[in-house]
Amino acid sequence: MDEEEIPVVDTQSLTIKIANSGQQKLTATSSPYNSPSLISPPSSAFVSALQSPYISPRATLVTNPTQENQETLIAPLTSVIHPSPPVSYCGSQSDDVPSTSYTPPPERYDFSDDPTDTKLKIVTCVPVSGPETDPRISFSFPVPRISFAKGSVSPASNAKLRSCDVYIGFHGQNPNLVRFCKWLKSELELQGIACFIADRAKYADNQSHEIADRVICSVTFGVIVVTGCSFFNHLSLEEIRFFAQKKNLIPLFFNTDTNEIASLSNRNGDTKKCKEALDVILKCNEFRLETDESNWRSCVSKAAGILRAKLGRKSVVENCKEGFEELPFPRNKSFVGREKEIIDIEMTLFGCGDSFEQESSVPSVKGGTPGQSEGLADDESEADVGRGKYINLELGKNKETNKEAWVERNSLKRSKYKKSRSGKDKNLSMSVVCINGLAGVGKTDLALEFAYRYAQRYKMVLWVGGEARYFRQNILNLSLNLGLDVSADAEKERGRIRSFDEQESEAFKRVKREMFRDMPYLLIIDNLETEKEWWEGKDLHDLIPTNTGGTHVIITTQLNRVMNFDLLQLQPLTTPDAMILIRGRRKKEYLAGEVEFLHKFDEKLGRSSFGLWVVGSLLSELAILPSALFEAVNQVPVEETTSCSNLTIPDQQFCRTNPFLMKTLVFCTALLQQSNDSRDSVASRMLQVGAWFAPAPISVNLLAAAAKKIPVNRNRFKKWTKRMKVALCFYSGQCLTSQAWKSEEESALLLVKLGLARKANRQTGCWIQFHPITQIFAKRKDGLVAAKANVQGARKLGNPVTDSDHLWACAFLVFGFKSEPPVVQLKAMDMVFFIRKTALPLAISAFTTFSRCNSALELLKVCTNVLEEAEKSFVSQIQDWCHGSLCWKKKLQSNQRVDEYVWQEVTLLKATLLETRAKLLLRGGHFDSGEDLCRTCISIRTVMLGHNHAQTLAAQQTLAKLVRMRSKI
Incomplete structure (x- = not known):
């Protein structure tokens, strides 16, 4: 049958980039089907790209003469081949559970979602039947909607469609609604439940509807997020009725209740369908959920618990956060004032929650074109390299976080973004707030009060001290709260050994990836002292990406400028x-x-x-x-x-x-x-x-x-x-x-x-x-006496796990570090005790638990240098005493005698440090340096303990491993 002519659609904003494709072009003959390609790597855990609503059934790729050959534009009338989506296709960056793509926004916002709008125009967003288009067939029928593809769909694709457990349907443009639905999806995926989330009213082509219908027919449960707009959209009513017929409906009321829904449904012209849907929802008493801005977290947790129990899944995260206190301090019962500032922060982070005309949140960093993506040229993820050629359909996502962007932004929306960036339009939300003020003005109290008031809107509140020396360790400490493993690589006999810089970078990126995805966290950086990281001088941009995903960031600081973010100047109390x-x-x-x-x-x-x-x-x-x-x-x-x-x-x-x-x-x-x-x-x-x-x-x-x-x-x-x-x-x-x-x-x-x-x-x-x-x-x-007491107390009771910051503080007092001189001077034996009880365990813990490889090795090196200086002082005392006169020897012999036991302890501890450094260098591939240190350790132990001593033999085994590993290079 001949293809019917279809009107040309403006697709200037739909740009597809082909990674590693060279000059090759894709044409209509690239695929036997006018539908998304069913090709998927055997190891892929993701749902087929057939589920992606980004795909248009009538599209072709033509070369844009004004751009490079690597970029093409979608044009009508033909179909393209779509290999499997890249990793983290859903935007939540979950790599271990099946997932699907999130709903794209509509190409045009020519309607209002306000139920009270007298000019309400119900738009179905479904192609209207006519001489040039085929009518849509509802999934309400017993048989799923027929495919518009010329060929049949393979059984493998249907199997992947059936892998979705839950369909989450919603309708509306309220960004808080979208944020909540993404959170629910991410939480379910974290529990091992595959989800498909959609606002079908925003679909602009038949195949997107077809894909969603197939998912709806195949899922085990349907979670419909009910808002005031749901009963004005026939697609939402269709979903409610369909899942109710299958007896797998879980309605979730978002910022509304049954009475409000009943009153709004009376305004709908199709009152019969509305009343039918309303009756269905009212009968779902067992699993009906209700949420408002005060219980988002509880509702998400309850919904996840219900679905996990119904699907027979065990919780994979319930043991990860036991014993973790989110906020560092109790709530200040005497907190006064600051209501305006709290409202300003809420408006900045959440926008106008009651307005349904809001757009998606934009990063608050100044510079660049507002409302635009970073550009497809910078949008190459790791999947580009590992998977070869694929068509990236996640248009406009940011480099740091796989976030979907609107397909089309007209000039009106761009002007709105420009207003929001200048602070004149409060409807639009941003993700970072910087609270600036003098010391003691109440910045921490304000952030703490906001966290307590709005904790239910976040999965978790993460509080980080921003002091320069401890900032990096505080960020890595979040791995314990998030259930992440950021430990250093173990010894490897085979495979590539990563450098220390790679291991540290990967540990930091792992925490960063977890924080800045669709799961909403509130990250509070309290008392940020500098934009530069103290240890390695890295910029704050390395931590806070341009796109923070679902995470909001609050920074309290005395700095006058932080990463070009707008500052909220905190004035003294009235x-x-x-x-x-x-x-x-x-x-x-x-x-x-x-x-x-x-x-x-x-x-x-x-x-x-x-x-x-x-x-x-x-x-x-x-x-x-x-x-x-x-x-x-x-x-x-x-x-x-x-x-x-x-x-x-x-x-x-x-x-x-x-x-x-x-x-x-x-x-x-x-x-x-x-x-x-x-x-x-x-x-x-x-x-x-x-x-x-x-x-x-x-x-x-x-x-x-x-x-x-x-x-x-x-x-x-x-x-x-x-x-x-x-x-x-x-x-x-x-x-x-x-x-x-x-x-x-x-x-x-x-x-x-x-x-x-x-x-x-x-x-x-x-x-x-x-x-x-x-x-x-x-x-x-009188600080020096207290500083020395601090070191002695930490040596007695300090724990490298719970007191790591305080043990680092003691190390700074004893060793100085960088250009700062030591504050506390310890005697030789006290230094031995401090290194053995405090510094050595601290360095090993920092290296193995948090991948702070360079910092740990630097601490061990400083300890070794200090012990060598102590040895030199012993030798100097002996030489001074030997070269003195006989009467001088007799007069001061008792006072000048060197304690041989202390000297022995210093030397043996030095050998231990050398062996420890050699073992750690082995993990980073520094075999030559490790071998030199290990030979020195063996020499010391052979002289002082003997060739057959257990410690000497252990060092020889370490040396043999270093030599063996070096020979394999």
């Missing part, structure tokens, strides 16, 4: 909110005269949220009047606030520009030192050592172990504490200093009560985290 905060937890009312002193505090502290909270805590815990507290704080000598010998230049500048805040903190320290019958309380010493730990939660046990290493000294505030006592004598009965703290935990919680630290969420034990300003203050004076 006066009414500041007065609420400064009243403390008890919210006590004061007379007008006392309120004036509250205003004085507000003025003197520069309206710092941190300072106001500390003053409010003092007022609450001491039960003191504001006037008395102001007088006591004012009595703090100026010299006590100016000592900044251990601080960096920016921190020194901060202390000088905030003298009254420093006075307030000195007052708090004096209170801690006045506890019962002790000149230096445990809480005060905890404050001193806490300044030198990493900016991360720390266990009270580790904190107390370090605090006990600080000797009890005289009270350096003795000159004025008597005057302070006189000022506070009236309140001494209820003062904190009169309480006897019975445990270390209570001492730590005292710091929390005074506002100097936060209590952290951890499953076991008590954990706290010091405020950054508190740490700056505590370093100001």
Whole structure:
């Protein structure tokens, strides 16, 4: 039968790139069928490309004379061959479960989804029957829709279609609806349930409808997301009725309920079908789900649980996140103000949720053409290289994340995107928010409050400390929360050995790929110090891609510029909110005269949220009047606030520009030192050592172990504490200093009560985290004693897994690293203990668990150099003693004698470090360097332990393996 002539359709925006195709062209004769090709690699776990709604049944590829031969345009009247889709075709980047392509958007948005629109025009998006087109046959019939292809469909294709377990149908342009449906699909795929998601009203060709109909007829369950628009679309009504007849319907109400749906259905002209569909939904009481913006996560989890149970699947992720606390701190019950900022963040990330006219979210990075993809020339994924030639139908996806893009963007939509990028159009959502403000203004509290309010809209909240030294490790720590394996490669006798750079890069990319896909995460980077990574100088662009997928990112920082993102400038609290905060937890009312002193505090502290909270805590815990507290704080000598010998230049500048805040903190320290019958309380010493730990939660046990290493000294505030006592004598009965703290935990919680630290969420034990300003203050004076106590405490109780940040902080204090000199000087035996108990386990854990190969090897190298310097000092002492006069020898012989036991321990530990470095270098293919280190280790152990000693033999085995591996190259 002759082909009927079909009107030419404008397809200027449909561009297909052929990878590795050279000059070859595809024509209508390339495939025996006018349908998607059924060719698929035998190992492919993905559903056939026949399911892809991107494919048009009447299309050909013609050469565009204005572009390179590698790009072609779709034209009417013919068909093309479509090999199997590339990896991660669905956009969720799931590589181990069958998946399908996501629904493309319509070519034209010439209709409204608003149920209340009086000009509502129901558009079916189905080709209208006429002399030039064949009528569509509904899947509601017992027999599936006949194929428009000239040839028959192979059984293999039908088998792949049947591999889909669940069909997810929805209708509407609300981006939050699309976001929720993608989340549901990704969650089901994570559970091993193959899904097909579609808004069929956006299909523009018959074959897309045909593919969806075949899937609908073959799936086990149909999840229909019901919105106010569903009953105005006959395709959604058709889906509801069909799955209800098969008794496998699971309706999910999105931001609506049955009463609203009933009222909206009365407006539909086809009230019979609407009432029939409504009756069907009302009868589905067993599996009917309802969700709004407050329970997205719960609803997705419940839906996954129902389908998993019905399909007989076991959960593959329920054990991955046990014991993981999403948010680092409890919710701040005293949080005040910032409602405008929270609304601004919500609008930026989610757009206008009630508007159905929104487009998809665009990256918030400035530059480039708004609303456009990165370009097909940059759109080559790993599948390009590994699979050879294929036609990439995922038009406009970003390089970092396989995201589908609209097929056509007219000039009106482009202008909307331009408005959104300049901040004038709030309908469109972006994915990154940067909160900028001065230290202590409340950036972390704002991010924490937003996370608690909107946690249900995300699969998980991921909180990362942005401090430069610890940022990379904090990102890799997310692998534990996400259930990822980022460990380094084991020793390989066969196969290619990857370099350390490759292993580190792959570990980082694995975390990055998991975070930035269709699964919605909220990533909060708190206190970002620099855009450059501290260890290797990599840019922040390496972490945050242009397209963040379903993930939203909130960054708190003092930087004036972050990756060209728009900054949300956080201003100090308004006066009414500041007065609420400064009243403390008890919210006590004061007379007008006392309120004036509250205003004085507000003025003197520069309206710092941190300072106001500390003053409010003092007022609450001491039960003191504001006037008395102001007088006591004012009595703090100026010299006590100016000592900044251990601080960096920016921190020194901060202390000088905030003298009254420093006075307030000195007052708090004096209170801690006045506890019962002790000149230096445990809480005060905890404050001193806490300044030198990493900016991360720390266990009270580790904190107390370090605090006990600080000797009890005289009270350096003795000159004025008597005057302070006189000022506070009236309140001494209820003062904190009169309480006897019975445990270390209570001492730590005292710091929390005074506002100097936060209590952290951890499953076991008590954990706290010091405020950054508190740490700056505590370093100001007598810091070296506290720093040494920090190192000794970490050596005693530090755990490389739970306390890795704090152990790295101790390593920085002892070894310095880079251009920074060491802060703590240890004796030879103390250095041996520190390296053996802290540095060596830390390096091995960083290498094996997190693939931090270069950092671990650098730490081990520094340790080796330190021990070599200790050996040289021993030799120097012996030489000095031997060359001295006889009377000098007799006079100082007892003092100058070198401890041979310490010397032996230093040398043997050096051999252990050399062997460890050789074993690690073996994993990265550095056989020559490893062999040299291993031979040195064998020489040391042969001399000191003997040739047949177990440790010597073990080193010889390592050497043999290195030689064998080197010979295979």
